[in-house]
Amino acid sequence: MSLAKLFALIQYPLPHHLLSRLVGYLADCRSLWLKNTLIRTFIRVFGVDMKEAAEPDPGAYATFNDFFTRALTNDARPLGEGLLCPADGTLSQYGQIDRDHLLQAKGRRFSMMELLGGDEKQARRYRGGSYANIYLSPSDYHRVHMPLAGTLTEMVYVPGRLFSVNAATTNHVPNLFARNERLVCHFDTDQGPMVMVLVGAMIVAAIETVWAGQITPLPRGDVQRMRFDALVRLEKGQEMGRFKLGSTVVMAFSEPVTFTDEIEPGAKMHMGQSLGALKYS
Structure with missing residues (x-):
């Protein structure tokens, strides 16, 4: 073994x-x-x-x-063209969503519907679209930013375990991202629906968003759906949340992404670096 x-x-x-x-x-x-x-x-x-x-x-x-969760200087992470990497970290996997499935690691897939807390209606919106997973190690910058401009439509807290999300665990624990505690943030964008999933992990003390402050930890129970009276509009590159210790962001788009040839699974990325382009970006 x-x-x-x-x-x-x-x-x-x-x-x-x-x-x-x-x-x-x-x-x-x-x-x-x-x-x-x-x-x-x-x-x-x-x-x-x-x-x-x-x-x-x-x-x-x-x-x-x-x-x-320290802030960086204004010029530390210049914004590229098209679709942006939302955080510093390792681009563990990316590609097209195969019906309801995303790649977690070589030979391991997980369900979009399960990732979104069992919401089949929301999951159907992303069939044929694209996704990317970014793993934030302890040494990375831990604020998460918007890959595209968008308007928040719903936030969903999904209870779960807190397995580590490093490469060793990702390769050996089935359905890891759909098993761990997570915060699902749905946005409307000019490119269609987009979802940002902030996945909790072992020794991650909390997950925060800029519109609601600290969300986790919550008492474990049922899936909790939250909407907000005030309009939450975030621009491309603007901070949307942060992790208190390392974890993973899974983001998905209803439309296919043309990923740049300059990236590959396992590549080290910086927030603001271009991942590729959608039709109108």
């Missing part, structure tokens, strides 16, 4: 949510000694370039979470 498969298997009996909440408590701790130790250790271990940060002084952050 490979180490990667063993790593995936030992996660099944672990108390995912308890571990994540404990990490969240530490990440929100305001003890100067503890938070400064955590931040400086993280910078050293992961080689974080603080020159990109809007606030380059590690000691200026009130908590580790504030550091982890």
Whole structure:
């Protein structure tokens, strides 16, 4: 048995949510000694370039979470043409949606309907369209931005487990993205419907959106659908949410995307980098 498969298997009996909440408590701790130790250790271990940060002084952050979700300077991530990568990370998979299925990893697919919380009507809108999965490692910039301009129509919280979403787990845990806790954000765009799914993961302390603040953790229960009285319109490249520790974004489009030849599965991407083009982009 490979180490990667063993790593995936030992996660099944672990108390995912308890571990994540404990990490969240530490990440929100305001003890100067503890938070400064955590931040400086993280910078050293992961080689974080603080020159990109809007606030380059590690000691200026009130908590580790504030550091982890830090803003970058205005020129750190220039926006490209067409469809944009929504976050720094690894482009794990992308392509056309095959009826109801998306590729999770080589030999493993998952259902669009299950990803969207069992919503068959919404899933049908994306048949024949395109998708892309971006994995954010702990060392990446953790704010998520809009690949296209869009208007929010609905947000859906889907409860679930919190398996790690790194390559080892993605390769060995079936239906991983449709199994983990996640936040599904539906948008209308000039290119047709678009959905952004922020997938939770082991030790991810929380998921936030710019229009509703921190959403997870929520008490686990049924799927929760949320609409908002105020119009939420976000422009291309504008921040839409953030992860407190690493995770994955799955985004899908009702129309086919012509992906650029310059990308491939496993490519390291930056937020704002061009992924390709839709018909009118």
